[in-house]
Amino acid sequence: MLVALDTATTTASVAIYDRERDALLAEQTWQARRRQTEETLPVLQEMLARLALGPDHIRALAVTTGPGSFTGVRIGVSMVKGMALGLTAPPQVLGLPTLCATTAPLLALAQAAGVDAVWAVLQAGRGRLNWAVFRPDAPLWRPTPADHHTGPGETLLQALAGAPGRLWVAGEVPPDLAEAIAQHSHVHVVDAALGLRRAGNLARLAARFLAAGVA
Known part of the structure; x- marks a missing residue:
């Protein structure tokens, strides 16, 4: 499984993606304002529980690396680093510019x-x-x-x-x-709804990068 996080701005988004099936399993996008630290990991934990998945199912992590607010970008990158260090098997980790998530779909x-x-x-x-x-x-x-x-x-x-x-x-x-x-x-x-940054789009794009051997 691939987990994607985007906390670069006040719009936060989390997604879980099955790379083998090329399928988005879960996604949530919301206005976190300045509550990314408090809200992002609980959202991810709830998604994993709903899918009956544990942390050891995570094989890859993707995160937006800016532009964005300094604090928001730092939160996302720090979360991904912490998750990567805490997993039994070291995951693949990919950082992508924030605007890639906008254009991906x-x-x-x-x-x-x-x-x-x-x-x-x-x-x-x-x-x-x-x-x-x-x-x-x-x-x-x-x-x-x-x-x-x-x-x-x-x-x-x-x-x-x-x-x-x-x-x-x-x-x-x-x-x-x-x-x-x-x-x-x-x-x-482009209509604002279609141009909304979503972690599901980030996850699918990250999966394509990793499949192409680009990290």
Whole structure:
């Protein structure tokens, strides 16, 4: 089994994934605000109990590594490190940039729709945003720190206006910015529910990375 955790922002998410069956067994996503430390492990323990699984069934762990709040990212990474040390058999451990979890369910859809790039967005606080640009034909690409951009919504809007091709924008896009983006005919803002970061998507993506021998 693979366990995926995302506590990088106030939206926390936990998933249990069966790599052999390529099946999501359990997932919970909620607004933890600043309660990731208190709530995440109990949620995972409840999921394992519901599935009649124990810690020794865990063979792999995946976690988001940022961007996000410093505290949120640290909580997730620390939990995964602690779990890995506590398991009888050392698991495979994979960290993925937070925005990979946003685009994971969208890249195949974007490629089928003839979209040239998916721009994933994360709110960084104080009116600023983080974003990275993903190619639909590169599902196992991991953005480096240099591939991430930070700035106010106006900067993102200007970048989108000047970018060529058909574009999708997904993730934590403020409503007023979404309205402004919609004025550009070559850009489509993905529905917020579809662009929600979910640990189930993170888990499936991590399973693909591990199957490809990328860690």
